[in-house]
Amino acid sequence: MKVKVLVGREEREVEVKEGASVAEVLEALGINREEVIVKLGGTIVTEEEPLEEGSRIELIRVISGG
Amino acid sequence: MADPECSICGRRACYLRRYSGQRFCAEHFVEYFEAKVKRTMLRYRMLARGERIGVAVSGGKDSLTLLSILSTLAPKLKLELQAILIDEGIAGYRAETVERARRFCSELGVPLLELSFREHTGLSLDEMVELSRRNACTFCGVFRRRLLNAAARKLGCDKLATGHNLDDEVQAILMNYLRGDVERLLRLGVSTVSKKLVPRIKPLMEMPEKEVALYALLSGIPASFEECPYAGDSFRTDVRDCINRLEEKNPGIKFSILRGYQKLLPFLESHEAGALRRCATCGEPSSGERCKACLLIEELSRSASR
Numbered sequence A: 001m002k003v004k005v006l007v008g009r010e011e012r013e014v015e016v017k018e019g020a021s022v023a024e025v026l027e028a029l030g031i032n033r034e035e036v037i038v039k040l041g042g043t044i045v046t047e048e049e050p051l052e053e054g055s056r057i058e059l060i061r062v063i064s065g066g
Numbered sequence B: 001m002a003d004p005e006c007s008i009c010g011r012r013a014c015y016l017r018r019y020s021g022q023r024f025c026a027e028h029f030v031e032y033f034e035a036k037v038k039r040t041m042l043r044y045r046m047l048a049r050g051e052r053i054g055v056a057v058s059g060g061k062d063s064l065t066l067l068s069i070l071s072t073l074a075p076k077l078k079l080e081l082q083a084i085l086i087d088e089g090i091a092g093y094r095a096e097t098v099e100r101a102r103r104f105c106s107e108l109g110v111p112l113l114e115l116s117f118r119e120h121t122g123l124s125l126d127e128m129v130e131l132s133r134r135n136a137c138t139f140c141g142v143f144r145r146r147l148l149n150a151a152a153r154k155l156g157c158d159k160l161a162t163g164h165n166l167d168d169e170v171q172a173i174l175m176n177y178l179r180g181d182v183e184r185l186l187r188l189g190v191s192t193v194s195k196k197l198v199p200r201i202k203p204l205m206e207m208p209e210k211e212v213a214l215y216a217l218l219s220g221i222p223a224s225f226e227e228c229p230y231a232g233d234s235f236r237t238d239v240r241d242c243i244n245r246l247e248e249k250n251p252g253i254k255f256s257i258l259r260g261y262q263k264l265l266p267f268l269e270s271h272e273a274g275a276l277r278r279c280a281t282c283g284e285p286s287s288g289e290r291c292k293a294c295l296l297i298e299e300l301s302r303s304a305s306r
Helices: A022-029 B026-043 B061-077 B094-108 B117-121 B125-131 B136-154 B166-179 B182-189 B209-218 B235-249 B253-268 B292-305
Strands: A002-007 A010-015 A036-040 A043-045 A056-061 B015-017 B022-024 B052-057 B080-087 B112-116 B159-161
Touching (some): A010 A022, B015 B209, B022 B026, B026 B061, B052 B061, B080 B094, B094 B112, B117 B125, B117 B136, B125 B136, B136 B159, B235 B253
Antiparallel strands (some): A036 A043, A036 A056, B015 B022
16 A cells, blocks of 8 residues: 655655555655654654555654754 | 554554553653653662753753753742753754754743854854864764853753764664773763762663653654754764664663663773863863863864965
8 A cells, every 4th residue: 555754845646555554664765653742634653554555654853863 | 554552541542662662651651751760860870859950951852851851840940940041053954953942941931042163163063064174073072061061060060961862872782882992881881970060960871861861752742853964974873773773673772782881880980080170272171181162172173274
């Protein structure tokens, strides 16, 4: 299935297996779950949240650094 | 697969604390976070009734979360809060975060003192980086620490609170291990080594960075989530990436690093080199004959006159 991922202003589409979770999408993108908070439909969700075909998640980077 | 549920009330979870297996909904996460920060402050005896607390603020999620939590405790503990902001001079980054800090301090009724690198060293951080081959983080760390301490001392603060979170602490511990810098490793964990140093407290030191960010988002704290433009170049960034990879595979490893360091601290304290003296040039606390800030200023003025 395909899900959409919004990082900052950039939107990407990722192909993952049916019923994949947020964690699997992050893994496919090589993004460490320690470094992002994930929103699904405007609500913050855990990385265990199951996704569906066409789901759109937003990633908020938590690292301020410096 | 069912939606993940809060371990306390069964509502939809927004956070999985992987190192304990607990899940939290928004309401119970905020409750857990505030209780744990208060527990940390009690455990390390960070605050005493009636103290004047300097709070280092930058406009980022860590410092504004810290200020928010301290301001809720202030009436009960009769604390007097004084926010201190250091403008390093980073074009395209600092102006927006400074504005956020100003607005939030004014909303909470906390007085804010603003200082800048330019005003105290004659150069902004951007100009320092242009003049030197050194990494921005070297200048930033040294001058920020210096200005914060001097301001807190002049303002008569009993303590200086900073927003360092668990990730910051663990990165600093590993960076010092990796560099073999035992003196800095020791200073990291000791609150007072000199009468001229205002004792530092780090109430968020046991909260992972991700939890601080989540708290700020859920509590409507108007913090900036922008990454410092200089962060990408630093040794700290390499160490951070490495620790986060380890944490992803071994949840709880950040706490293990912190606990291991705390167990080592009593042994490190017998290390004589940890003592501070006064800088021969400016009189501020220094580990060598002259302090790092004076050495850097001299180096920069040599570069500028070339």
